[in-house]
Amino acid sequence: MMNPLIAGRRGLLAAAAALPFLPHGAGAQTGPAGAWPSRPIRFIVPFAAGGNSDVTARLFAARIASRLGQPIVVENRSGATGAIGTEAVIRSRPDGYTLLIGSPGSIINGPLLTAAPRYDPIADLVPVALLGQVPMVIVVRPGLPVRNLAELVAFSKERASGVTIGTSGVGGANHLPLELFKAATKANLVHVPYRGGGSTLPDFVAGNVDGLLIELPSVLDLQRDGRGRILGVASPARSPQVPEVATFIEQGLQDFLAASFVGLFAPAGTPEAVLQALQAALAEAAADPEVRSRLASFGADPPTPAELTTPGVAAFLQGEMAKARQAIAVAGLKPE
Known part of the structure:
Protein backbone atom coordinates (compact mmCIF):
# COMPACT_ATOMS: atom_id res chain seq x y z
CA MET A 1 0.00 0.00 0.00
CA PRO A 135 14.08 8.19 9.66
CA MET A 136 14.69 4.59 8.68
CA VAL A 137 13.02 1.59 10.26
CA ILE A 138 13.17 -2.18 10.28
CA VAL A 139 9.81 -3.72 9.40
CA VAL A 140 9.01 -7.46 9.26
CA ARG A 141 6.18 -9.66 8.03
CA PRO A 142 3.40 -9.99 10.63
CA GLY A 143 3.90 -13.77 10.60
CA LEU A 144 7.49 -13.51 11.79
CA PRO A 145 7.54 -14.37 15.53
CA VAL A 146 9.37 -11.21 16.62
CA ARG A 147 8.11 -7.95 18.14
CA ASN A 148 11.30 -5.97 18.80
CA LEU A 149 14.89 -5.77 17.63
CA ALA A 150 16.26 -8.10 20.31
CA GLU A 151 13.79 -10.80 19.30
CA LEU A 152 14.71 -10.30 15.64
CA VAL A 153 18.39 -10.80 16.42
CA ALA A 154 17.73 -13.90 18.53
CA PHE A 155 15.37 -15.42 15.94
CA SER A 156 17.84 -14.81 13.10
CA LYS A 157 20.57 -16.67 14.98
CA GLU A 158 18.28 -19.64 15.61
CA ARG A 159 17.14 -19.85 12.00
CA ALA A 160 19.67 -21.66 9.85
CA SER A 161 18.80 -19.71 6.73
CA GLY A 162 18.76 -16.41 8.63
CA VAL A 163 16.25 -13.63 8.07
CA THR A 164 16.08 -11.93 4.67
CA ILE A 165 16.06 -8.13 4.77
CA GLY A 166 15.47 -6.08 1.63
CA THR A 167 16.98 -2.66 0.94
CA SER A 168 16.93 -0.20 -1.94
CA GLY A 169 20.12 -1.76 -3.35
CA VAL A 170 23.83 -2.30 -2.82
CA GLY A 171 25.18 1.10 -1.81
CA GLY A 172 21.66 2.44 -1.46
CA ALA A 173 20.45 4.67 1.33
CA ASN A 174 19.41 1.67 3.44
CA HIS A 175 22.41 -0.57 2.79
CA LEU A 176 24.94 0.95 5.20
CA PRO A 177 22.49 1.13 8.14
CA LEU A 178 21.71 -2.56 7.62
CA GLU A 179 25.40 -3.46 7.61
CA LEU A 180 25.95 -1.39 10.75
CA PHE A 181 23.03 -3.13 12.47
CA LYS A 182 24.46 -6.52 11.54
CA ALA A 183 27.91 -5.53 12.79
CA ALA A 184 26.52 -4.21 16.09
CA THR A 185 24.23 -7.16 16.83
CA LYS A 186 25.83 -10.10 14.96
CA ALA A 187 22.37 -10.86 13.63
CA ASN A 188 22.08 -13.48 10.88
CA LEU A 189 20.46 -11.18 8.34
CA VAL A 190 20.65 -11.88 4.61
CA HIS A 191 20.78 -8.73 2.50
CA VAL A 192 18.38 -8.71 -0.46
CA PRO A 193 19.10 -5.64 -2.66
CA TYR A 194 16.39 -4.17 -4.90
CA ARG A 195 16.29 -1.43 -7.52
CA GLY A 196 15.02 1.38 -5.33
CA GLY A 197 12.89 1.61 -2.21
CA GLY A 198 9.61 1.48 -4.09
CA SER A 199 10.57 -1.86 -5.67
CA THR A 200 10.88 -3.62 -2.31
CA LEU A 201 7.29 -3.21 -1.19
CA PRO A 202 5.48 -5.61 -3.57
CA ASP A 203 7.87 -8.46 -2.67
CA PHE A 204 7.50 -7.72 1.03
CA VAL A 205 3.71 -7.67 0.89
CA ALA A 206 3.78 -10.91 -1.13
CA GLY A 207 5.89 -12.54 1.59
CA ASN A 208 8.94 -13.06 -0.60
CA VAL A 209 11.26 -11.29 1.85
CA ASP A 210 11.10 -11.43 5.65
CA GLY A 211 11.68 -7.76 6.31
CA LEU A 212 12.93 -4.43 5.06
CA LEU A 213 15.24 -1.70 6.25
CA ILE A 214 13.47 1.24 4.67
CA GLU A 215 12.28 4.81 5.12
CA LEU A 216 9.38 5.18 7.55
CA PRO A 217 6.94 6.82 5.08
CA SER A 218 7.02 3.81 2.79
CA VAL A 219 5.65 1.41 5.41
CA LEU A 220 3.40 3.53 7.61
CA ASP A 221 0.25 2.13 6.00
CA LEU A 222 1.56 -1.44 6.33
CA GLN A 223 2.06 -0.87 10.06
CA ARG A 224 -1.37 0.65 10.45
CA ASP A 225 -3.30 -2.05 8.60
CA GLY A 226 -1.37 -4.99 10.05
CA ARG A 227 0.47 -6.07 6.91
CA GLY A 228 3.82 -5.22 8.46
CA ARG A 229 5.31 -4.79 11.93
CA ILE A 230 7.84 -2.01 12.55
CA LEU A 231 10.37 -3.18 15.13
CA GLY A 232 12.36 0.00 15.63
CA VAL A 233 12.82 3.57 14.39
CA ALA A 234 16.38 4.84 13.87
CA SER A 235 15.68 8.39 15.06
CA PRO A 236 16.70 10.32 18.21
CA ALA A 237 13.13 10.19 19.57
CA ARG A 238 10.01 8.20 18.79
CA SER A 239 8.11 9.24 15.70
CA PRO A 240 4.74 10.92 16.28
CA GLN A 241 3.46 8.75 13.44
CA VAL A 242 4.25 5.50 15.27
CA PRO A 243 4.66 6.49 18.92
CA GLU A 244 4.17 2.87 19.99
CA VAL A 245 7.46 1.85 18.31
CA ALA A 246 10.67 2.27 20.33
CA THR A 247 13.80 3.75 18.81
CA PHE A 248 16.92 1.71 18.14
CA ILE A 249 18.59 3.65 20.95
CA GLU A 250 15.83 2.78 23.42
CA GLN A 251 16.35 -0.85 22.48
CA GLY A 252 20.00 -0.81 23.45
CA LEU A 253 21.76 0.31 20.26
CA GLN A 254 23.59 3.36 21.56
CA ASP A 255 23.73 6.35 19.17
CA PHE A 256 22.23 4.30 16.32
CA LEU A 257 20.69 6.87 13.98
CA ALA A 258 19.82 6.44 10.33
CA ALA A 259 17.91 8.85 8.13
Whole structure:
Protein backbone atom coordinates (compact mmCIF):
# COMPACT_ATOMS: atom_id res chain seq x y z
CA MET A 1 0.00 0.00 0.00
CA MET A 2 1.18 3.49 -0.78
CA ASN A 3 2.40 5.81 1.95
CA PRO A 4 0.12 8.58 3.32
CA LEU A 5 1.34 11.25 0.92
CA ILE A 6 0.68 9.05 -2.09
CA ALA A 7 -2.65 7.92 -0.71
CA GLY A 8 -3.68 11.55 -0.31
CA ARG A 9 -2.86 12.33 -3.94
CA ARG A 10 -3.89 9.18 -5.81
CA GLY A 11 -5.32 11.05 -8.77
CA LEU A 12 -2.25 13.19 -9.21
CA LEU A 13 0.27 10.39 -8.89
CA ALA A 14 -1.63 8.07 -11.20
CA ALA A 15 -0.88 10.41 -14.08
CA ALA A 16 2.37 11.92 -12.82
CA ALA A 17 4.66 9.69 -14.87
CA ALA A 18 3.16 11.05 -18.08
CA LEU A 19 2.04 14.57 -17.21
CA PRO A 20 3.99 17.60 -15.97
CA PHE A 21 3.14 19.71 -12.96
CA LEU A 22 1.47 22.74 -14.51
CA PRO A 23 1.70 26.23 -13.08
CA HIS A 24 -1.52 27.49 -11.56
CA GLY A 25 -3.28 30.22 -13.53
CA ALA A 26 -3.08 31.10 -17.18
CA GLY A 27 -1.07 34.26 -16.64
CA ALA A 28 2.13 32.82 -15.14
CA GLN A 29 5.09 35.05 -16.00
CA THR A 30 8.24 33.58 -17.50
CA GLY A 31 10.24 36.79 -17.69
CA PRO A 32 11.95 38.34 -20.72
CA ALA A 33 12.96 36.27 -23.73
CA GLY A 34 15.89 34.06 -22.89
CA ALA A 35 15.38 34.34 -19.15
CA TRP A 36 15.27 31.17 -17.05
CA PRO A 37 12.98 29.32 -17.06
CA SER A 38 11.48 29.68 -20.54
CA ARG A 39 10.47 26.03 -20.99
CA PRO A 40 9.57 22.98 -18.86
CA ILE A 41 12.00 21.76 -16.19
CA ARG A 42 12.77 18.12 -15.47
CA PHE A 43 13.39 16.59 -12.05
CA ILE A 44 15.19 13.26 -12.56
CA VAL A 45 14.49 10.78 -9.76
CA PRO A 46 17.08 7.98 -10.11
CA PHE A 47 14.82 5.41 -8.43
CA ALA A 48 11.49 3.73 -9.10
CA ALA A 49 8.24 5.60 -8.52
CA GLY A 50 6.66 5.37 -5.09
CA GLY A 51 9.77 5.66 -2.93
CA ASN A 52 10.64 8.49 -0.56
CA SER A 53 12.67 10.45 -3.13
CA ASP A 54 9.91 10.22 -5.71
CA VAL A 55 7.13 11.31 -3.35
CA THR A 56 9.10 14.25 -1.95
CA ALA A 57 10.12 15.37 -5.45
CA ARG A 58 6.49 15.44 -6.57
CA LEU A 59 5.40 17.34 -3.48
CA PHE A 60 7.89 20.18 -4.09
CA ALA A 61 7.55 20.13 -7.89
CA ALA A 62 3.83 20.72 -7.57
CA ARG A 63 4.45 23.74 -5.32
CA ILE A 64 7.25 25.52 -7.17
CA ALA A 65 5.95 25.17 -10.73
CA SER A 66 3.56 28.08 -10.25
CA ARG A 67 6.27 30.33 -8.80
CA LEU A 68 8.69 29.55 -11.63
CA GLY A 69 5.98 29.86 -14.29
CA GLN A 70 6.84 26.61 -16.07
CA PRO A 71 5.73 22.98 -15.81
CA ILE A 72 7.97 20.58 -13.90
CA VAL A 73 8.12 17.01 -15.16
CA VAL A 74 9.21 14.37 -12.64
CA GLU A 75 10.94 11.55 -14.49
CA ASN A 76 11.98 8.22 -12.91
CA ARG A 77 15.22 6.70 -14.24
CA SER A 78 16.10 3.84 -11.93
CA GLY A 79 19.05 1.47 -12.03
CA ALA A 80 22.55 0.94 -10.65
CA THR A 81 21.61 2.29 -7.21
CA GLY A 82 20.75 5.65 -8.68
CA ALA A 83 23.82 5.94 -10.90
CA ILE A 84 21.94 5.84 -14.21
CA GLY A 85 19.68 8.79 -13.46
CA THR A 86 22.46 10.69 -11.73
CA GLU A 87 24.79 10.33 -14.71
CA ALA A 88 22.04 11.52 -17.04
CA VAL A 89 21.83 14.77 -15.09
CA ILE A 90 25.60 15.21 -14.86
CA ARG A 91 25.92 14.81 -18.63
CA SER A 92 23.10 17.24 -19.38
CA ARG A 93 23.64 20.91 -20.19
CA PRO A 94 24.09 22.97 -17.00
CA ASP A 95 21.24 25.29 -17.89
CA GLY A 96 18.79 24.58 -15.07
CA TYR A 97 16.36 22.50 -17.11
CA THR A 98 17.55 19.04 -16.00
CA LEU A 99 17.93 18.62 -12.24
CA LEU A 100 18.58 15.67 -9.95
CA ILE A 101 16.64 14.49 -6.94
CA GLY A 102 19.52 13.06 -4.91
CA SER A 103 19.58 10.84 -1.82
CA PRO A 104 22.22 8.95 0.19
CA GLY A 105 22.35 6.06 -2.27
CA SER A 106 23.25 8.12 -5.31
CA ILE A 107 25.16 10.95 -3.62
CA ILE A 108 27.00 9.27 -0.72
CA ASN A 109 26.95 5.47 -0.43
CA GLY A 110 26.99 4.44 -4.08
CA PRO A 111 30.13 6.35 -5.06
CA LEU A 112 31.94 5.26 -1.87
CA LEU A 113 31.09 1.58 -2.41
CA THR A 114 32.00 1.52 -6.11
CA ALA A 115 35.59 0.59 -6.94
CA ALA A 116 35.56 2.71 -10.10
CA PRO A 117 32.76 5.27 -9.66
CA ARG A 118 31.54 6.82 -12.87
CA TYR A 119 31.03 10.22 -11.32
CA ASP A 120 32.16 12.41 -8.43
CA PRO A 121 29.07 13.81 -6.69
CA ILE A 122 31.05 16.66 -5.14
CA ALA A 123 32.80 17.79 -8.32
CA ASP A 124 30.11 16.98 -10.88
CA LEU A 125 27.07 18.34 -9.05
CA VAL A 126 26.18 21.52 -7.19
CA PRO A 127 23.76 21.18 -4.29
CA VAL A 128 20.69 23.40 -4.55
CA ALA A 129 18.74 22.51 -1.41
CA LEU A 130 17.64 19.73 0.88
CA LEU A 131 13.93 18.95 0.69
CA GLY A 132 13.60 16.85 3.82
CA GLN A 133 14.84 13.92 5.87
CA VAL A 134 13.02 10.83 7.12
CA PRO A 135 14.08 8.19 9.66
CA MET A 136 14.69 4.59 8.68
CA VAL A 137 13.02 1.59 10.26
CA ILE A 138 13.17 -2.18 10.28
CA VAL A 139 9.81 -3.72 9.40
CA VAL A 140 9.01 -7.46 9.26
CA ARG A 141 6.18 -9.66 8.03
CA PRO A 142 3.40 -9.99 10.63
CA GLY A 143 3.90 -13.77 10.60
CA LEU A 144 7.49 -13.51 11.79
CA PRO A 145 7.54 -14.37 15.53
CA VAL A 146 9.37 -11.21 16.62
CA ARG A 147 8.11 -7.95 18.14
CA ASN A 148 11.30 -5.97 18.80
CA LEU A 149 14.89 -5.77 17.63
CA ALA A 150 16.26 -8.10 20.31
CA GLU A 151 13.79 -10.80 19.30
CA LEU A 152 14.71 -10.30 15.64
CA VAL A 153 18.39 -10.80 16.42
CA ALA A 154 17.73 -13.90 18.53
CA PHE A 155 15.37 -15.42 15.94
CA SER A 156 17.84 -14.81 13.10
CA LYS A 157 20.57 -16.67 14.98
CA GLU A 158 18.28 -19.64 15.61
CA ARG A 159 17.14 -19.85 12.00
CA ALA A 160 19.67 -21.66 9.85
CA SER A 161 18.80 -19.71 6.73
CA GLY A 162 18.76 -16.41 8.63
CA VAL A 163 16.25 -13.63 8.07
CA THR A 164 16.08 -11.93 4.67
CA ILE A 165 16.06 -8.13 4.77
CA GLY A 166 15.47 -6.08 1.63
CA THR A 167 16.98 -2.66 0.94
CA SER A 168 16.93 -0.20 -1.94
CA GLY A 169 20.12 -1.76 -3.35
CA VAL A 170 23.83 -2.30 -2.82
CA GLY A 171 25.18 1.10 -1.81
CA GLY A 172 21.66 2.44 -1.46
CA ALA A 173 20.45 4.67 1.33
CA ASN A 174 19.41 1.67 3.44
CA HIS A 175 22.41 -0.57 2.79
CA LEU A 176 24.94 0.95 5.20
CA PRO A 177 22.49 1.13 8.14
CA LEU A 178 21.71 -2.56 7.62
CA GLU A 179 25.40 -3.46 7.61
CA LEU A 180 25.95 -1.39 10.75
CA PHE A 181 23.03 -3.13 12.47
CA LYS A 182 24.46 -6.52 11.54
CA ALA A 183 27.91 -5.53 12.79
CA ALA A 184 26.52 -4.21 16.09
CA THR A 185 24.23 -7.16 16.83
CA LYS A 186 25.83 -10.10 14.96
CA ALA A 187 22.37 -10.86 13.63
CA ASN A 188 22.08 -13.48 10.88
CA LEU A 189 20.46 -11.18 8.34
CA VAL A 190 20.65 -11.88 4.61
CA HIS A 191 20.78 -8.73 2.50
CA VAL A 192 18.38 -8.71 -0.46
CA PRO A 193 19.10 -5.64 -2.66
CA TYR A 194 16.39 -4.17 -4.90
CA ARG A 195 16.29 -1.43 -7.52
CA GLY A 196 15.02 1.38 -5.33
CA GLY A 197 12.89 1.61 -2.21
CA GLY A 198 9.61 1.48 -4.09
CA SER A 199 10.57 -1.86 -5.67
CA THR A 200 10.88 -3.62 -2.31
CA LEU A 201 7.29 -3.21 -1.19
CA PRO A 202 5.48 -5.61 -3.57
CA ASP A 203 7.87 -8.46 -2.67
CA PHE A 204 7.50 -7.72 1.03
CA VAL A 205 3.71 -7.67 0.89
CA ALA A 206 3.78 -10.91 -1.13
CA GLY A 207 5.89 -12.54 1.59
CA ASN A 208 8.94 -13.06 -0.60
CA VAL A 209 11.26 -11.29 1.85
CA ASP A 210 11.10 -11.43 5.65
CA GLY A 211 11.68 -7.76 6.31
CA LEU A 212 12.93 -4.43 5.06
CA LEU A 213 15.24 -1.70 6.25
CA ILE A 214 13.47 1.24 4.67
CA GLU A 215 12.28 4.81 5.12
CA LEU A 216 9.38 5.18 7.55
CA PRO A 217 6.94 6.82 5.08
CA SER A 218 7.02 3.81 2.79
CA VAL A 219 5.65 1.41 5.41
CA LEU A 220 3.40 3.53 7.61
CA ASP A 221 0.25 2.13 6.00
CA LEU A 222 1.56 -1.44 6.33
CA GLN A 223 2.06 -0.87 10.06
CA ARG A 224 -1.37 0.65 10.45
CA ASP A 225 -3.30 -2.05 8.60
CA GLY A 226 -1.37 -4.99 10.05
CA ARG A 227 0.47 -6.07 6.91
CA GLY A 228 3.82 -5.22 8.46
CA ARG A 229 5.31 -4.79 11.93
CA ILE A 230 7.84 -2.01 12.55
CA LEU A 231 10.37 -3.18 15.13
CA GLY A 232 12.36 0.00 15.63
CA VAL A 233 12.82 3.57 14.39
CA ALA A 234 16.38 4.84 13.87
CA SER A 235 15.68 8.39 15.06
CA PRO A 236 16.70 10.32 18.21
CA ALA A 237 13.13 10.19 19.57
CA ARG A 238 10.01 8.20 18.79
CA SER A 239 8.11 9.24 15.70
CA PRO A 240 4.74 10.92 16.28
CA GLN A 241 3.46 8.75 13.44
CA VAL A 242 4.25 5.50 15.27
CA PRO A 243 4.66 6.49 18.92
CA GLU A 244 4.17 2.87 19.99
CA VAL A 245 7.46 1.85 18.31
CA ALA A 246 10.67 2.27 20.33
CA THR A 247 13.80 3.75 18.81
CA PHE A 248 16.92 1.71 18.14
CA ILE A 249 18.59 3.65 20.95
CA GLU A 250 15.83 2.78 23.42
CA GLN A 251 16.35 -0.85 22.48
CA GLY A 252 20.00 -0.81 23.45
CA LEU A 253 21.76 0.31 20.26
CA GLN A 254 23.59 3.36 21.56
CA ASP A 255 23.73 6.35 19.17
CA PHE A 256 22.23 4.30 16.32
CA LEU A 257 20.69 6.87 13.98
CA ALA A 258 19.82 6.44 10.33
CA ALA A 259 17.91 8.85 8.13
CA SER A 260 17.47 9.35 4.41
CA PHE A 261 17.71 12.82 2.94
CA VAL A 262 16.20 14.06 -0.30
CA GLY A 263 17.90 16.96 -2.05
CA LEU A 264 17.85 18.87 -5.31
CA PHE A 265 21.09 19.01 -7.29
CA ALA A 266 22.16 20.66 -10.54
CA PRO A 267 25.02 19.86 -12.94
CA ALA A 268 28.25 21.65 -12.09
CA GLY A 269 28.44 24.95 -13.95
CA THR A 270 24.77 25.83 -13.59
CA PRO A 271 24.44 29.64 -13.45
CA GLU A 272 24.21 31.17 -9.99
CA ALA A 273 21.08 33.08 -10.97
CA VAL A 274 19.31 29.80 -11.71
CA LEU A 275 20.34 28.33 -8.37
CA GLN A 276 19.10 31.40 -6.54
CA ALA A 277 15.74 31.32 -8.33
CA LEU A 278 15.29 27.66 -7.44
CA GLN A 279 16.27 28.26 -3.82
CA ALA A 280 13.83 31.14 -3.49
CA ALA A 281 11.00 28.99 -4.87
CA LEU A 282 11.92 26.05 -2.64
CA ALA A 283 12.16 28.27 0.46
CA GLU A 284 8.64 29.53 -0.22
CA ALA A 285 7.39 25.96 -0.67
CA ALA A 286 9.14 24.75 2.49
CA ALA A 287 7.40 27.48 4.48
CA ASP A 288 3.97 26.53 3.11
CA PRO A 289 1.89 25.11 5.99
CA GLU A 290 0.40 22.46 3.70
CA VAL A 291 3.84 21.27 2.61
CA ARG A 292 5.07 21.13 6.19
CA SER A 293 1.92 19.26 7.19
CA ARG A 294 2.44 16.74 4.41
CA LEU A 295 6.07 16.22 5.41
CA ALA A 296 5.11 15.79 9.05
CA SER A 297 2.35 13.34 8.12
CA PHE A 298 4.94 10.77 7.12
CA GLY A 299 7.57 11.63 9.71
CA ALA A 300 9.81 13.86 7.59
CA ASP A 301 11.72 16.83 8.95
CA PRO A 302 11.47 19.93 6.71
CA PRO A 303 14.66 21.67 5.58
CA THR A 304 16.22 24.29 7.81
CA PRO A 305 17.06 27.74 6.37
CA ALA A 306 20.72 26.70 6.03
CA GLU A 307 19.71 23.54 4.14
CA LEU A 308 18.06 25.73 1.50
CA THR A 309 21.44 27.20 0.51
CA THR A 310 24.33 25.72 -1.44
CA PRO A 311 26.92 26.22 1.36
CA GLY A 312 24.55 24.74 3.92
CA VAL A 313 23.89 21.61 1.89
CA ALA A 314 27.59 21.27 1.05
CA ALA A 315 28.47 21.29 4.76
CA PHE A 316 25.73 18.75 5.46
CA LEU A 317 27.06 16.44 2.73
CA GLN A 318 30.60 16.63 4.04
CA GLY A 319 29.33 15.40 7.40
CA GLU A 320 27.34 12.62 5.76
CA MET A 321 30.39 11.54 3.75
CA ALA A 322 32.47 11.32 6.92
CA LYS A 323 29.82 9.23 8.70
CA ALA A 324 29.46 6.95 5.68
CA ARG A 325 33.20 6.31 5.47
CA GLN A 326 33.24 5.44 9.16
CA ALA A 327 30.28 3.08 8.69
CA ILE A 328 31.96 1.37 5.76
CA ALA A 329 35.06 0.79 7.86
CA VAL A 330 33.07 -0.54 10.83
CA ALA A 331 31.06 -2.89 8.63
CA GLY A 332 34.20 -4.06 6.79
CA LEU A 333 32.75 -3.33 3.36
CA LYS A 334 34.96 -3.17 0.29
CA PRO A 335 34.17 -1.20 -2.87
CA GLU A 336 33.12 -3.46 -5.71
